[in-house]
Structures are given as structure tokens and as C-alpha cells.
Amino acid sequence: MKFIKLLLYFIVFQSCVQNISKQDFKEYPKTKTSSETDDYFGTIIKDEFRHLENLQDTTVLNWFKAQDDHAEKFLSKLENQERIATQIRSYYSKDNSIYSKVKYADNGFVFFLKANNKNSIQKLFYRTSSYSNDIELLDPTAFQKQLNREYNINYIQPSWNGNHVLVSLSYDGISGSSLIIIDVLNKKLLPEVITHAEPDSYLGVSWLPNSSGFLYLYIPVLDPNDENYMLNSSTVLHKLGDDPNKRRIVFSSTSSSQITNEDLPIARILSKNDNYLIGYKASVENYWSAYYAKISDLDKESIDWKLLYSLDEKIYADYGYFLGDEFKFISGKEADNRTISSFNLKSKGPKQTNILVHEKKDEVITSLYVANNNLYYTTSKFGVEAFLYEYKGNHEEKIKLPYITGTIELNSSSNESENLYVNMDGWTKDFTRFIYNNGLFSLDPLSNHQTYSEFNDFQVKEIQVESFDGVQVPMSLIYRKDMKLDGLNPTFIYSYGAYGESMTPFFSPIFLNWVQNGGVFVVPHIRGGGEKGDSWHEQGMKSKKSNSWKDIIACTEYLIQNKFTSKEKTVLYSSSAGAVATGMAMVERPDLFKVFIADVPMLNPLRSEERTNNASNYLEYGTVKDSTECMALIKMDPYVNLKPNVDYPASLIISSFNDARIDPWIPGKFAAKLQAYSTSKAPVFLDIIYDAGHEGGDTMEERIKEYSRIFAFAFWQTNHTLKI
Missing domain, CATH: 3.40.50.1820 (Alpha/Beta hydrolase fold, catalytic domain)
Structure with missing residues (x-):
């Protein structure tokens, strides 16, 4: 029946x-x-x-x-x-735990999000070493429970010393996150809750070298319906324990006449032993201009920002590093597939750029990281096969990977870290995290170990x-x-x-x-x-x-x-x-x-500039203010061209x-x-x-x-x- x-x-x-x-x-x-x-x-x-x-x-x-x-x-x-x-x-109902957003601190602590399977809420955990037990730090469903919001964690960043971890929480896709700081060993929240930030979208936060505070991009207006949406943003310094509403501006449109109130002025500390801050005039495009200042200026009333490089030098986004007084970076200048180059900040006279790694045929240089004070970079052939290289002692070497892969992402906890974290991904091969140390690959204990027999015959x-x-x-x-x-x-x-x-x-x-x-x-x-x-x-x-x-x-x-x-x-x-x-x-x-x-x-890209804040998207589509670009906008607009x-x-x-x-x-x-x-x-x-x-x-x-x-x-x- x-x-x-x-x-x-x-x-x-x-x-x-x-x-x-x-x-x-x-x-x-x-x-x-x-x-x-x-x-x-x-x-x-x-x-x-x-x-x-x-x-x-x-x-x-x-x-x-x-x-x-x-x-x-x-x-x-x-x-x-x-x-x-x-x-x-059913793919996600396996018994294996799923780890994501894995971040290492210099003391060996490792922080990560974990769910029993990919269909459950991701909570924040840490380990005192890669092989120790998981210790829960935060369940996002318990945050501001009285507001009846379904928060999720979209970003984490531990301090250099691992004593604190910053956590960014958001809900329902609404612009803006709440930033909280956790005292790791005591598993307690610090009293301050920082708002008007989106670190998951804008290069995260940068901890001070002594881990006493951090830099983040402050966005005064996050309501898309407000005419000032995303305007007048600035990088500010927050010291642990301070009132989050008393913001010290570090980098903004007042730092240079070339930065407007529509730009995203993002300042970062790239590694704990650096002498310099870097400030990006960030945009939606791949190449930015940037400024630099001494980190010691953070203790002064004003910061002396100097131009590090201009837009026409075609230095690739945020893949640049200070190694002493040398700045090493990916360059697209006169190199379609890019080079790795450097210059010295203290050299007298015009800036002299040295090419360290020349452009490769059919391989685009896609990322650059530093570990153990050596350079590591990735390339991609036609966007579907990835390679890993090491550059040290004025010599580059292609590293043999555990297997052929389509995508590689690199991470390191600092320039001095002995470990380079190599994340590999492919169409039918699950995202896998390896540790590369002293010429050898080992599987990261926090890599996902789930298998999918359903896809074996693809x-x-x-x-x-x-x-x-x-x-x-x-x-x-x-x-x-x-x-x-x-x-x-x-x-x-x-x-x-x-x-x-x-x-x-x-x-x-x-x-x-x-x-x-x-x-x-x-x-x-x-x-x-x-x-x-x-x-x-x-x-x-x-x-x-x-x-x-x-x-x-x-x-x-x-x-x-x-x-x-x-x-x-x-x-x-x-x-x-x-x-x-x-x-x-x-x-x-x-x-x-x-x-x-x-x-x-x-x-409807023709009307894109009528949005509350078009940011720098006109650099990609074009602007209605230019006759040639406007005609191109009309030609590319699906809404306009419907018949x-x-x-x-x-x-x-x-x-x-x-x-x-x-x-x-x-x-x-x-x-x-x-x-x-x-x-x-x-x-x-x-x-x-x-x-x-x-x-x-x-x-x-x-x-x-x-x-x-x-x-x-x-x-x-x-x-x-x-x-x-």
C-alpha cells in the first residue's frame, strides 16, 4: 500500500x-x-x-x-x-573532517576552520603543532546570538607570535564584517568588536611585528544605497585593547595627491622582520602603483610615504616582497608572460631594475612567495597546467611536483619560515596541501583526505x-x-x-x-x-x-x-x-x-557607472565619458543589444x-x-x-x-x- x-x-x-x-x-x-x-x-x-x-x-x-x-x-x-x-x-557526507583557511604562526601554532563535513558550520580551531589535538576557539553560531543572525567565518589571521587570532564574521552576504580578536591560550574574546571592514575582500589584515596590533582597511560607508558607499576608505592601525572607534589613519588619500577618495589605499606589513610598510593604490586591474614608509614611522605622529613604483612600471598586484633593502616582484613590463625582477631602495640616482627570472615561453608567472628567505614562484601553461620554481643564489630551479596539477597556490607564515605550503588543485583531483621543506614534499596533516570514487571514471x-x-x-x-x-x-x-x-x-x-x-x-x-x-x-x-x-x-x-x-x-x-x-x-x-x-x-555594463560606487571597474569595461570606450560599452552590453x-x-x-x-x-x-x-x-x-x-x-x-x-x-x- x-x-x-x-x-x-x-x-x-x-x-x-x-x-x-x-x-x-x-x-x-x-x-x-x-x-x-x-x-x-x-x-x-x-x-x-x-x-x-x-x-x-x-x-x-x-x-x-x-x-x-x-x-x-x-x-x-x-x-x-x-x-x-x-x-x-552524499559527496559531502563522508566521515572525514574538512579543513579550510589554514594559517600558521611562527610559534608552530596552526589555525583553521573545520567542519565534520562540508555541509555543516565551520568552526575555528587551532593546534599547538601540526600533529597535536584540535582545540576549539569559536563557534560562529554563538557570536551575538541575541541578534538572531547566522554568522559565518570568512577570514582568519593569527598574530606572528600565535598568541592572538583575528576572526572576521559576516552574515547573509551583507557588506561589512565584524572583526573580533581571540586570546588563544585563554580562549577568550577581547572586548573590542571592529566594524566597517571586509578583510576577506581587501588583502586581509597585517599584524605589527611585535603582534601588539594590526592594520586593516576601514570603509566608512558600507551601505550600497548610500551615495558615499566605498568612498574615503583608509588603512588604520588598531592596537589590542584600544577603542575600535578611535582609529589612527596610516594610509589614505591624504598620503599622496595621486590617491583619490574613490581609491582603495591598502597598507600592509609583508613580514615580521621587514623595515618597511607598503601602501597600495589598489584597483580591479592586475597592476597597481605603490608607496613605502618605514615601519618605525608607525610610532610617530605622521608617516613619510614615498613612491615605491608607478602604475606604468607594471608591477603585478600584491606579489612583491622586501628582502632587506631589496624589493623583489613580478613585472609585466615589456614581458607578456611576466618576469621576476628587483630594485634596491637605497640606490642613488634613477631606479635600476634587475631581471632575476626572464619571461618564459607559454608559461605565465602567476604568483611569488618567500620562505626561508628564498623566492618561490608559480607559472601556468594556458591556464590548465601549473609549475613551481625556486630562485636562490641567483639561480632558478624547477621543482618536481608530487603529481601533475592544474593549479598551485603558495603560502608561508613569514619570509623566514622554513616551510612553504603548496596547495594543489585540479578538475578531478581534490585540493591537497603539501609542506615543502629542504627539497622534500610531505602531506600536510591538515590537508583534506577525502576520496571521491564517484569521479574515478572521468x-x-x-x-x-x-x-x-x-x-x-x-x-x-x-x-x-x-x-x-x-x-x-x-x-x-x-x-x-x-x-x-x-x-x-x-x-x-x-x-x-x-x-x-x-x-x-x-x-x-x-x-x-x-x-x-x-x-x-x-x-x-x-x-x-x-x-x-x-x-x-x-x-x-x-x-x-x-x-x-x-x-x-x-x-x-x-x-x-x-x-x-x-x-x-x-x-x-x-x-x-x-x-x-x-x-x-x-x-548592463553601459549603466555600470550609474551604480552607487563603480570603484575602478571602468578600467576593465571602459567609461561612458570617453567616446571610443563608450561605443565599445554599447557594443558589449547584453541588455542594450537584445532585439x-x-x-x-x-x-x-x-x-x-x-x-x-x-x-x-x-x-x-x-x-x-x-x-x-x-x-x-x-x-x-x-x-x-x-x-x-x-x-x-x-x-x-x-x-x-x-x-x-x-x-x-x-x-x-x-x-x-x-x-x-
Whole structure:
């Protein structure tokens, strides 16, 4: 009898999904249209849904709520959503503890977050040595419990001596964290709680050499709706025990006439024995300008900042170190794949730069760290294979790795640390942490030891595809070994192509679930990223942005021509800035894609500068204030380029309502226009997550729910039957 009831329930439930009238999708919540127009250097652009930018208007807020309700009406009934979620949860239900954000102090203490499995709350622990017992320091659910908030730990940093650890906590994706300090041996919180900071986003905190306090970026206004959002930030010094509201400014727009109130002036202490502070004029781009001052100036009333290097010297972000009076760094000057160079701060006359490691063919230098006072650096070939080198005694040596890997991240507790921590990651190989010491690798006791037999029979294929202009575009494919090249495989195409960021291999059981269920997971390494050096980035930005989406189109056509998939099985996905390229690929070739999914997406870059604070994003997209760049913005804007009476693919547009980077009106406007313009019978849903920010949900369960919905929607629209 129980079986019959379950069978009846399944039949009824499935009929709810499969027998929905396709016309029902079109009963979208209505909103007005307007005749707003803008004149961009003689080019007139009509913006019918400009009113949706006003998130203070209750009618607009009601429309967003109605859109979400409409989406939920259908998405909640997706046939395979709970089945996929259960599958993903099973990957994380193993007995092994999961460690993350591992940080070492000079006294041998090691601090880390731990969860019994990746689906539970991560608590803060420490060990007095790598092999000692775990000692709990903080359960985030107990912090400010009276406020009824679900806090999570997003950043930790121990003091050099290991006596204290700073912890950053946030909730619901809302901008700004609460910083607390724990007295480690006594396991007690210090009384001060610091606000108006986001160390997880802005290079963390820097402890003073004597561990008596730290530097952090103070952001006075963190409300995205405030006109002063992210303006007038400064690096401040906090001494343990001081009133957190009495901030001593260390580095700000007053430190140099070249720093504006829109810039991010981030000062850091790079190692405990350094003589100098470094102050970055940080931006979204890969190359910054920087200043330096003596650390001893922190004891004086004023700090004497001097220019360390200018923007045109092309010194790579925050990968630079003081070794005595020498500054050693990654340089992109006249070197597309970068060099490692140095100069002396005390040399007389013009600055003399010495190249220590010359540019390598087909290998981009990606990071630089110091351990045991030697230099270690990583390179990446086409964004998919990583290498490790050591430089000491004016000699470089390639280090033999434990195995071939796609991604390497390096860490060390200080310049003097004997240990270099080498983190390795790959498409089908789990993130693994090694300790490199005296020429030998050993597995870090705090590395994850979980195995995933579910993914043993997966195939990884790295190829290059000829784009429209003859350029070779790297592309990664992950699929089951038993897959047939018959054009019937649903294919999830995940691309980014912005800010010079490389889509290097990452291990994600969530995305591998797509493969286990019979799909192909594909990452085209398109122009705009950094996979082939700085020129690869430059060829996919501003007036050359069209290369990015044309690379996606070329890669998709390759997949179809070679029978990996077909037009009825293609799913195009990206998030944030990656949606500029994927959005335009879909708009330019709607016939090529069955499904379009955009997660917290930038789909209206032409209006990006109308956000409360555009920060330095105009450096990537361009600005409407420049006629040439403005025309490029118009050309790359998916919202602007949507055309009426076109059969666009089924679309799922996801917005986080607490997103301070991509305002909800950006995906909202795109969804409204796509619903109005598309003549296909495919649905266009605007799915809103009201308690999340740009990074999505804080917990693993929230991420599982989001991606199980994404996959279920994609499998439904590609008419695919799950393999498991």
C-alpha cells in the first residue's frame, strides 16, 4: 500500500512538471515601460526599463518579489532538483573532517576552520603543532546570538607570535564584517568588536611585528544605497585593547595627491622582520602603483610615504616582497608572460631594475612567495597546467611536483619560515596541501583526505580551438569515459574572460555532479582572462571585448561539430563580469544555445557607472565619458543589444538582493526586457536570493540548493535523463 501511495505521488508530482502549459511561462508579472533615452556621443539608446533601477520604489520592489514568486512557482517543481541535491549532499557526507583557511604562526601554532563535513558550520580551531589535538576557539553560531543572525567565518589571521587570532564574521552576504580578536591560550574574546571592514575582500589584515596590533582597511560607508558607499576608505592601525572607534589613519588619500577618495589605499606589513610598510593604490586591474614608509614611522605622529613604483612600471598586484633593502616582484613590463625582477631602495640616482627570472615561453608567472628567505614562484601553461620554481643564489630551479596539477597556490607564515605550503588543485583531483621543506614534499596533516570514487571514471581533455580570427583558444572538457560522441550530451559551458583572471582547474564535486549525471562540463579559456598572458587579457577588454564572446561561439561550434553536443543540448553559464561575454554570445547567437544561465550577472555594463560606487571597474569595461570606450560599452552590453521578436533560449537569471557588486536592478532589467522580447516558448525566470550577497549563500547547503536548481533547470530544458 505504501508503495502504491508513493507511486501515485510520483506520477502526480511528475505531471505537475511535465504538463505545465508553455503559455503559463509567459504570464510574467507586468511592469511599465518608459521612453527613457540617452544620447551617447550622437548614438541614441532607448532604455525601456530604466525605472527598475530605483530600488527605493515600492512598486519596483513589489515587481521583484512578484518575479521571484513566479519563478518559484515553476522552479520549485523541477523534477530532478531534490534528486540532484541528495546526490551532491552524499559527496559531502563522508566521515572525514574538512579543513579550510589554514594559517600558521611562527610559534608552530596552526589555525583553521573545520567542519565534520562540508555541509555543516565551520568552526575555528587551532593546534599547538601540526600533529597535536584540535582545540576549539569559536563557534560562529554563538557570536551575538541575541541578534538572531547566522554568522559565518570568512577570514582568519593569527598574530606572528600565535598568541592572538583575528576572526572576521559576516552574515547573509551583507557588506561589512565584524572583526573580533581571540586570546588563544585563554580562549577568550577581547572586548573590542571592529566594524566597517571586509578583510576577506581587501588583502586581509597585517599584524605589527611585535603582534601588539594590526592594520586593516576601514570603509566608512558600507551601505550600497548610500551615495558615499566605498568612498574615503583608509588603512588604520588598531592596537589590542584600544577603542575600535578611535582609529589612527596610516594610509589614505591624504598620503599622496595621486590617491583619490574613490581609491582603495591598502597598507600592509609583508613580514615580521621587514623595515618597511607598503601602501597600495589598489584597483580591479592586475597592476597597481605603490608607496613605502618605514615601519618605525608607525610610532610617530605622521608617516613619510614615498613612491615605491608607478602604475606604468607594471608591477603585478600584491606579489612583491622586501628582502632587506631589496624589493623583489613580478613585472609585466615589456614581458607578456611576466618576469621576476628587483630594485634596491637605497640606490642613488634613477631606479635600476634587475631581471632575476626572464619571461618564459607559454608559461605565465602567476604568483611569488618567500620562505626561508628564498623566492618561490608559480607559472601556468594556458591556464590548465601549473609549475613551481625556486630562485636562490641567483639561480632558478624547477621543482618536481608530487603529481601533475592544474593549479598551485603558495603560502608561508613569514619570509623566514622554513616551510612553504603548496596547495594543489585540479578538475578531478581534490585540493591537497603539501609542506615543502629542504627539497622534500610531505602531506600536510591538515590537508583534506577525502576520496571521491564517484569521479574515478572521468576523462579530462585539454584542447585548443581556432576562433573566428585564427587565434587558438584553450578549452577544458570533463566527461565520463563511457560517453558517446553522438551529439546527445547536455553540455554545461562555463566561461568568464574578464579582469585577467584565469579559469584554472578547480575541484568541485558540485560541478562534477553534472558530469556524473551524463553531462559534459566545459571551460573555454576565452580572451579577457589571463591564461595566455597580459595580451590575452587586453584582447578581451574595452573595444576588443567582442573577442571574448566570439571565442565562446567558436568553442561551442567546435563542440557541436565534433558531436560532443548539439544545439538542443547546450547550456551557457557564467556569473558576475563573465556574463558580459556569455550574455553577448547568447544575444548574438541565440540559435546556438538551448539554455542561458546568468548568476549575479553584469548584463548592463553601459549603466555600470550609474551604480552607487563603480570603484575602478571602468578600467576593465571602459567609461561612458570617453567616446571610443563608450561605443565599445554599447557594443558589449547584453541588455542594450537584445532585439524584439527573437527566439531566445530558456533563461534563468539569478540575483542576490544583498549584492553590493552587481546591483539587483542589473539582472532585473535584463530579465524584464528578455521576457518582453523573446518569441520562443521557452521560459525566462528571474530567481532572487534575498539573504545572500555577491558570493551567494554562506553555507554549503545554500550552495547545494542553488546549483541543484541550476542543473535541474538545465537538464529539464535539454530533455536529459539523469545517469544516476
